[in-house]
Amino acid sequence: MNFYRRLHLNIVSCVLRDFNSKILSPMAPIEESKRRAAYQAVDDFVKDGMKLGIGSGSTIVYAVHRIAEKVKNEGLKVICVPTSFQAHQLVVSNNLQLGNLELHSELDVAIDGADEVDSNMTLIKGGGGCQTQEKIVASCANKFVVVADYKKDSKYLGEQYKKGIPIEVIPMAYTPVSVKIKKLFGGEVHLRMAQMKAGPVISDNGNFILDWLFPNDIADWKAVNNEIKMIAGVVETGLFVGMANTVYFGLPDGTVKVLRS
Numbered sequence: 001m002n003f004y005r006r007l008h009l010n011i012v013s014c015v016l017r018d019f020n021s022k023i024l025s026p027m028a029p030i031e032e033s034k035r036r037a038a039y040q041a042v043d044d045f046v047k048d049g050m051k052l053g054i055g056s057g058s059t060i061v062y063a064v065h066r067i068a069e070k071v072k073n074e075g076l077k078v079i080c081v082p083t084s085f086q087a088h089q090l091v092v093s094n095n096l097q098l099g100n101l102e103l104h105s106e107l108d109v110a111i112d113g114a115d116e117v118d119s120n121m122t123l124i125k126g127g128g129g130c131q132t133q134e135k136i137v138a139s140c141a142n143k144f145v146v147v148a149d150y151k152k153d154s155k156y157l158g159e160q161y162k163k164g165i166p167i168e169v170i171p172m173a174y175t176p177v178s179v180k181i182k183k184l185f186g187g188e189v190h191l192r193m194a195q196m197k198a199g200p201v202i203s204d205n206g207n208f209i210l211d212w213l214f215p216n217d218i219a220d221w222k223a224v225n226n227e228i229k230m231i232a233g234v235v236e237t238g239l240f241v242g243m244a245n246t247v248y249f250g251l252p253d254g255t256v257k258v259l260r261s
């Protein structure tokens, strides 16, 4: 076999291997569980003419794909208000109609992911640092729907999610806020540091993010949230208390568990 023929066969086999790995290999179970939760939530809640809040993270990507499918296949008309730079790009790249809270201050449904959900449907959010806009958008929606994989389904906060509660702060206040939270409740507070840049993570709003590793004896999350919010310099917490109407968890066996408030 001459050189060019061998080269040609090598290229063909590489292309086929790449095609097979992308198209034929099954989705990882955790990704499949996110996809199922997101698809079911969209199928249950998203209707023609709705104004939607679009959350951030990896699970919401599946929800946006499903919304885009429905827009394309069923001619649905929806307006999407994003909760982050990431969500903004997701909406635009899926050719969905972009909105904002200035034009649409009342939304029908907001869909978002979560880092952990307890048995009272209290959430930790902000693993991606977008909790402030996520909470604002969720608070403007008549229904707040959460989509998550089975690793987020906990009896109590901190059972599975070990990264703490994200708290967005005005940069100059990060030390006093950290000290006050430790004095009030205990635990540890860390300034979230960037991975590919020297220094702290800067939120989409230009602020710092603290991660509070809370002690495991906290029962009243509403009171804790209110108290933290009263500290000067705190912009918003990643505690979502009494906000979620419905939570969809994709389970490892391919089914979806639904919690309703």
Ligand SMILES: O=C(CO)[C@H](O)[C@H](O)COP(=O)(O)O
Binding pocket: 055, 056, 057, 058, 059, 060, 112, 113, 114, 115, 124, 125, 126, 127, 128, 129, 130, 131, 134
């Ligand atoms: O709160 C968030 C971002 O601020 C996300 O919704 C949360 O981190 C869940 O993300 P994922 O769907 O990737 O698990």
